[in-house]
Amino acid sequence: MSDDGATAGAEGDWVPKEELIQLLTNMGVSRNAAIKALFHTGNYSADLAAAWIFENQDQDLDAPFDFEEGSSDSSEDEIGDYIAEGDFHKMVFVVNSELNMGVGKVAAQVAHAALGIHRLILDNQQKFGEMLLHWEQYGETKIVLKGTNKEELIALAVKAEALGLPNYIVQDAGRTQIASGSVTVLGIFGKIKDIDQVTGQLKLL
Helix, strand or coil: CCCHHHHHHHHHCCCCCHHHHHHHHHCCCCHHHHHHHHHHCCCCCHHHHHHHHHHCCCCCCCCCCCCCCCCCCCCHHHHHHHHHHCCCEEEEEEEEHHHCCCHHHHHHHHHHHHHHHHHHHHHCHHHHHHHHHHHHHCCCCEEEEEECCHHHHHHHHHHHHHCCCCEEEEECCCCCCCCCCCEEEEEEEEEHHHHHHHHCCCCEC
């Protein structure tokens, strides 16, 4: 696809932000899928769009988008009001791809990281409670990224810690597939702009 977005903008008075499309395609998302996701999430954030893509894998995301039939899932006024109040938040999970875990194993390890991060936030509600409420109110954005190895995950955790971002490293019990103590997933939570300083260079898993 080359100019579906521009054509749609001319016909429907809606034009996707090219910089957001670029961010999404850098993550490995097709241009068509990026345009659809931005349309359905208000054209505000690559992370919101990426989360929408994850939640709509059953659809033919790579097919050209029919703007006449499309309808936005989110209220642009509502999202705009929130942007005026503060930044979006997200939870990211960096998977250690060096371990070559199966799909089920990755899912289980990401779930461990999500629970670990959530418990950490609940244990520090005075510090992170407001962030959690904002995240829950505006889509609970969750992104899964591809990490290189254990060393990279640990280095990213150090960066997250330096920025004051709650983070959680999962070390596997070793009952299936991989050795006990293996670092499988790093979870990080916080404002999108802060997390992007840590994981912005990584691609979607």
